Amino acid sequence: MLIHGAVKPTLRRPALSALVLALIALALPALAADRLPMAKPEAVGMSSERLERLSAMMQRFVDDDLLAGTVTLVARKGKIVHFEAQGYRHREANEPMTKDSIFVLMSMTKPIVSTALMMLYERGHFLLDEPISKYLPEFADKQVIVSDDDGNTMRVDALRPITFRHVLTHTAGVDPPDEALTEEERRSGNEAGRGETLQQRYAGRAKWPLAFQPGEEWSYGTSTNYVAMLVEKISGESLDDYLRERIFLPLGMRDTHYNVPESKIDRVAAVYSPSGENNTIELRDAPAYKEPSQFFPGTHGLSSTATDYFTFQQMILNGGELKGVRLLSPKTVNLMITNHIGDKSVYIRGPGYGFGLGYSVLMDPGKALEPLTPGTFAWGGAWGTYFWVDPVEEMIGVMLTQISSYRHLNVRQMLSVGATQAIIDSNSNKPFSVKGYEKLR
Numbered sequence: 001m002l003i004h005g006a007v008k009p010t011l012r013r014p015a016l017s018a019l020v021l022a023l024i025a026l027a028l029p030a031l032a033a034d035r036l037p038m039a040k041p042e043a044v045g046m047s048s049e050r051l052e053r054l055s056a057m058m059q060r061f062v063d064d065d066l067l068a069g070t071v072t073l074v075a076r077k078g079k080i081v082h083f084e085a086q087g088y089r090h091r092e093a094n095e096p097m098t099k100d101s102i103f104v105l106m107s108m109t110k111p112i113v114s115t116a117l118m119m120l121y122e123r124g125h126f127l128l129d130e131p132i133s134k135y136l137p138e139f140a141d142k143q144v145i146v147s148d149d150d151g152n153t154m155r156v157d158a159l160r161p162i163t164f165r166h167v168l169t170h171t172a173g174v175d176p177p178d179e180a181l182t183e184e185e186r187r188s189g190n191e192a193g194r195g196e197t198l199q200q201r202y203a204g205r206a207k208w209p210l211a212f213q214p215g216e217e218w219s220y221g222t223s224t225n226y227v228a229m230l231v232e233k234i235s236g237e238s239l240d241d242y243l244r245e246r247i248f249l250p251l252g253m254r255d256t257h258y259n260v261p262e263s264k265i266d267r268v269a270a271v272y273s274p275s276g277e278n279n280t281i282e283l284r285d286a287p288a289y290k291e292p293s294q295f296f297p298g299t300h301g302l303s304s305t306a307t308d309y310f311t312f313q314q315m316i317l318n319g320g321e322l323k324g325v326r327l328l329s330p331k332t333v334n335l336m337i338t339n340h341i342g343d344k345s346v347y348i349r350g351p352g353y354g355f356g357l358g359y360s361v362l363m364d365p366g367k368a369l370e371p372l373t374p375g376t377f378a379w380g381g382a383w384g385t386y387f388w389v390d391p392v393e394e395m396i397g398v399m400l401t402q403i404s405s406y407r408h409l410n411v412r413q414m415l416s417v418g419a420t421q422a423i424i425d426s427n428s429n430k431p432f433s434v435k436g437y438e439k440l441r
Contacts, residue, residue, distance in 0.1 A: 036307065039079035045425030051082045054418030058399075061411055062087035065280040066403075067384075068272050069097035070411075073306045073398040074419045078314060082419070083306070090270040092283055102255055102268045103400040105302045105309070106381030110224045112256075112312060113298040114168055114358025116231045116242055118332055121164075125234050128168075128357075131161035132226060135233040138206035139226075144173065145180045145209045153180055159213050166214045167226040168357040169340045173210035175221035181208065197294050198228055198239070218344040218355060227358075228298030239296040250325045251311050256304040259292040268303070271383060273404040284404055300381070306398050313389050313396050337361060337377040337391070370416040373428060386412045393427050395419065 041048045054072065061067040069087025073080060085097040120126070126134060133140035142158040166172035178186065188204035202225060211219060228239050235242050240258050248256050260268060268287040275282045295301075315321065316336075320328030339354030339361045346353040346360055352368030354361045359377035362368055370376075370388070378388035384403040389396050399415040406412075 036083070037075075037079050038083075039081060041076075041081040041422065042424075044076040044079050044081060046076060046081055046422045047424050050422035050424075051418070053421065054082060054415070055084055055086070057414045057418045058084070058086050058411070061409065065278075066274070066409060067401050067411065068270065068281055069101075069401065071097060071099060071101055071103075071306045071398075071400045072415060073310050073396075074422075075310060075314065075396045076423075077394045078318070080310070082422075088270075089267075090287055091272075092270070092286070097269070098267070100255070100267055100305055100307070101400070102260060102264060102303050102305055103385055103402055104271070104300075104381070104383055105304050105385055106300045106383050108304075108309065108379060108381045108385050108387065109300050109302040110227075110298065111316075111358040111379055112243065112247065112302065113224055113228050113231065113239065114336070115312075115316070115328065116239070116247065117164070117168065117227050117234075118336060118357060119246065119327060120231065120234045122329060122332055126164050128165040129163050131163055132167060132230060133161060135230055136226070138203070142214075143209045144213050145176055145211060155209050158210060160215065162210075162214050162226075164230070165340060165357075167223045167230070169218070169355050170220055170223045171215050171218055171341060171344070172223050172226065173212040173214055173217065173219065174205075174208075174223055174226060175219060176209050176211045180211075198225060198297055199232065201295065202226075202229060218341050218346060220348050222299055224298035224358075226298070228296065231298075238294070239298070243302075247312070247327060248308075250327070251315060251322060253304070253308040253311055256302055256308045256312075258296050258301050258303075259290070260303050262289045265289045269400075269402045271402040271404060274408065279408050281403065306400050309387060309398050309400075310396060313387060313398075317389050317391060317394065317396060337375070339363060369413050371420050372416055380412060384409075384411070386415065388416065390420075393420075393423060395423075 041051055058070045058072055062069060067087065068091045069089055071085045072082065074082040083099060085099045085101065087097050089095045089097045089101045131140065139162060142162065143155040144158050145153055146156055147153050162172045185208055189208055231242055232239055255264065265287055270283060270287055271285040272281040273284040311322065315327060316333055319330030320326055320333050336357040337359055338356050340357065341355045346355050349360050350369055352362060352364040354363045356377060360379055362372055362374055362376040365372060365374060372388060373390050373392040375392060376388050376390045380386035384401040384406045387398045397415050397419045399412065
């Protein structure tokens with residue numbers, strides 16, 4: 001119940017001890033290698049011979065010294081038809097890539113955190129067009145930076161508050177240009193320490209002006225950190241606890257962490273960077289244990305495996321349910337994978353894409369870089385990780401690698417080409433969206 005704007009968290013409960021969590025994890029039916037939902041490609045309308053082309057495509061990047069290694073996974077109709085590790089997890093140590101290698105997801109964290117907030121939406125804690133100041137009152141009454149015809153900047157009152165929809169769709173304007181801030185604003189908003197929580201780190205940004213009027217532009221930045229703060233404020237739990245107890249443990253995602261345990265460091269993939277004229281790789285970060293942090297952002301931070309990430313996206317493709325565990329309604333999933341931004345440019349994806357609640361949405365394959373079906377939802381990470389979900393073909397593609405800059409590579413597009421060219425029985429003429437909610441034509 002809300003009284004005069006005060007918020008009483010309704011989901012707070014004591015955090016489970018590490019021992020209890022470990023025992024729960026051991027009891028869960030995790031997707032171990034011998035329990036994966038595997039099938040022959042032909043059983044789901046795909047060609048085994050053609051899927052071998054995807055392996056060859058990935059191997060070329062390794063052979064050309066452009067990537068150290070990759071893990072690729074393709075699933076259709078709930079069955080994995082391609083799952084392969086190639087190259088090296090840590091080349092300098094002569095450690096081969098393995099299917100259970102753990103990768104820093106970077107921005108592939110965002111769809112998971114956005115899902116967490118939508119789980120709270122389903123509990124009736126907010127409507128999408130309500131202001132986030134309902135739970136984050138310090139972000140009310142914002143000002144916006146505007147420029148006159150001569151290029152002079154000034155600040156005006158925001159025409160509307162920042163809403164839940166805005167932060168979920170990157171249309172909130174929460175990342176003003178540095179030069180538009182005062183020295184005091186820059187200092188208070190950027191002070192950071194490893195031991196700080198997300199709430200503490202962002203407290204100094206409450207007085208920052210917005211880069212544009214909320215809802216009027218699409219701008220990629222820190223928006224999902226506000227999603228993360230909202231999850232914590234509404235639930236009364238840390239984001240780490242909420243994701244682990246409400247999503248990872250129920251789905252059996254044993255290897256998805258903000259803080260990778262020391263016992264799993266020997267499975268973490270090294271990070272590489274392109275170098276020289278030919279962009280051949282050199283080691284950037286060797287696998288190493290890091291002391292646990294209490295900073296749990298929504299923009300990045302999670303590490304995971306291909307099977308864990310497939311598990312999560314299969315739940316989404318199923319309409320919010322997997323193996324008897326339901327996290328969302330099919331109606332909510334469809335809301336998330338619907339374009340919410342009109343014809344605004346999702347410039348980091350290129351033409352042909354819209355954006356939903358945590359996912360890009362392919363709108364026009366004639367303009368997009370990938371041969372996927374309209375309605376395909378996806379996202380990637382700054383260190384080369386990538387996934388897409390094609391709800392028409394009932395198909396998921398995951399490609400994990402670790403490269404600090406990948407703009408010179410077309411490896412992401414090759415995942416799409418290699419997977420889709422292997423389809424020999426297409427659903428493209430069938431009216432299908434996500435399971436449990438048929439799309440009418």
